[in-house]
Amino acid sequence: MQLLRLITINRVLIRHGLDEVIFAIHLLRPIRFLFYLAPWNWFRRVRASRGERIRRTLEDLGPIFIKFGQMLSTRRDLLPDDIAKELARLQDRVPPFPDAQAFAIIERALGKPISEVFLAFDKTPLASASIAQVYAAVLHSGEPVVVKVVRPDILPVIRRDLQLMYIMAQLAERYWSEGPRLRPVEVVAEYEKTILDELDLMREAANATQIKRNFSGSSILYIPTIYWDYTRRQVMVMERIHGVPVADMQALSAVGADLKLLSERGVEIFFTQVFRHNFFHADMHPGNIFIDIDIPEDPTYIAVDFGIVGTLTGADRRYLAENFHAFFNRDYRRVAELHVESGWVPADTRTEQLESAIRSVCEPIFQRPLKDISFGQLLLRLFQTARRYDMQVQPQLVLLQKTLLNIEGLGRDLYPDLDLWKTAKPFIERWIDEQVGLRAMIRGAKYGLPVFLEKLPQMPGLMHEIMLHEAKGRTRRDISAPQLEALRQEIIRAQQRSSLTVLAATLFICATLLLLFAENLPGYLGIPYAAAGMVALAGLLLLMALWRRG
Structure with missing residues (x-):
């Protein structure tokens, strides 16, 4: 079964003209001449752009690969513009599944014909994503809603790809020198839990309700209301919201939205969810974030799609907060000590050497605006530092790292001149004071x-x-x-x-x-x-x- 899946992946790469990607791998460069000997490369043909070919490849490979493309689409600093623009289409324009299947799932889940539940039902989907697609409707009581439906027969596809990922992770952990430190099997296990949770819309509805309760009375974030009477494991009915997609910079600028305030509020929302609520939206790519611009000088975030949320242990939150605080104060000695105390590096690590390494990575970017920070280079140097000091990957922090990448990507698009350090430091200091004062x-x-x-x-x-x-x-x-x-x-x-x-x-x-x-x-x-x-x-x-x- 896994061999067949590997063959399928290779066939998809060849079909979309990405077989050169395989031969670009360092270990395979000596036999790159085979690329030119392949029969499908004998004749010149007009090809789509490389970004479109990558996007179509991910779409054909299924939901797990689409999710990977969604994450990459938020990192404009790591990707060429043509690829990033194409991958952005994966956020809400994945090819839809047949409407007849969606209607059958809705009626089976609710036990009634669609006409008995909804006064009006738009049979053209509003959006189609990797896990589900969404329709607009109106309840008999008059409330406009959206109806989210999980893709049919998606679980076997996800389990198949997860098995393949486990095999690759086990091989990496066994035969790759970096495997034990990076703990790929544990990372895949964490991802498995996350993506399987996304298939349960009852869980997503509960997540949305919790975040809405956490931000009750807030003027910076709005969460749509869930209609529990019409929500099941495969179907969710939620209040329909109207806003401008956060990635539509032209529309936001046209109405004079305060982009600086918007970017600062994004940072505040992130830190509030992580440190104060310990319950954060962990899928904050641009397709899930909208802006209410009724009052352009006082814009409000609107979030949807709560299938992935994250939490941290009390110890992890404390260590993260103290790391942020020490970093903002350029106390690299304390950052090094915290890494040892938390067990993220071996106990026999020499603190002064780790301190020096962290300083060399962090000092060049300190107090610079987002536009002047190369997070790609930063991540690369942090990875090199981690490898030198045998720093282990923390699987429980993978979701947080993913969310940080999303937030940084949004901030870069909204307001590149944002002083991230100045914005975040007071919040961290206040949180620490609340914890130890x-x-x-x-x-x-x-x-x-x-x-x-x-x-x-x-x-x-x-x-x-x-x-x-x-x-x-x-x-x-x-x-x-x-x-x-x-x-x-x-x-x-x-x-x-x-x-x-x-x-x-x-x-x-x-x-x-x-x-x-x-x-x-x-x-x-x-x-x-x-x-x-x-x-x-x-x-x-x-x-x-x-x-x-x-």
Whole structure:
């Protein structure tokens, strides 16, 4: 099966005149003469442009390859213009599948004829993408909507290509010197999860609802409403939005949209989703982003297609934020230390050498606008640095890296003079302050102390139960009589302290809440800040005294 797929891929390359790509590979250059001996190259023929041939090849190879082309289309700095323009067509102009198949899927999923669900239904698709295509419709209640339908029989095609990718990844990991460090099998596994999730429109609808809730009341990002009554695994009905595609620079400029503000808001949306919400749209190519230009000087982003979202662990978020913060402050020593602490490089890495390498990569681009930064060269040098210090690829960060590429591509098109460092630095500093400052301590007390207080009365009983188990020999540890007596005395002291501890912690929590919300209390409940502070201090001192005695 995989051999047949490889043959198919080669046949598609030959059909679109891309067989020279294969012979351009370094290892195959010695036998490049075979390219000219191939029968299909004996006669000259008029060929389409190279960009069009690449696009058609990816379309014929299927959804996984189309997704790859979509990502590349956002990197104008890495591709020639003719190729980038053609690949941009993959974002929403993939050849559609037959309408009759789409209608049958809709009716089967909803259990009703289309006419019973929709007052009007446009039978020409609005857009066709690699995974699904979209139709315009109107509900009987009058709301204009779009109906998204998953392509029929797409799962077997995706699984087939995933199997091929696994084979290639396993070979790379086994026979390529860089394989163990790049962890290609884990990267493919991460991608498998992502693309299979895209096939479940119920999951996509839930993602959209979550992001909409996260940005409730926001003036910078709008998320369409999901109509859950008409949403199934293969069909999703969503509010129809109207906006200008973010890539249509001519239309945005014609209405006088504030492109600088728009690019800054794009950065704010990204950092808000990643660090504050920990739930980010991970497929932000231009085909999924529109601009509401009703008020050109105050433009709003509109996002669609939420099949791919990303999250990070608390540790990864903290390390990323601290890396950004150290980078913005040119503290390359801290960047190197964070790479060691996080386990991204081996523990025996010499920090001063890694610091020097990172400085040589980052310093040339610091505080430059987007138009003066060659991210292609930056990524190449970072890759070389990673190889030198055995830096492993982090599969859980692949989606974030992909999203960063999309965001950077959008920013480059919208406002090349954007000072990315100046825009992002205040946000990172504010987030770090929220995580480690006074507000973080109060938030930790708010969520942690109630749990601690709930468990505190049970602790003496739990300790007594442990002592009984120990006394009866139910554990393998050998505890002597003096040790058991010491435990018994400790339990007695803990019981005596428990009520005082509860009282002290309660005083501290109440005083803290009074300090936070004193301004909102009715006049007759007004409590001076000094009094509340004294209560808090008394509770804190009592807790410290009890803990010291313990």
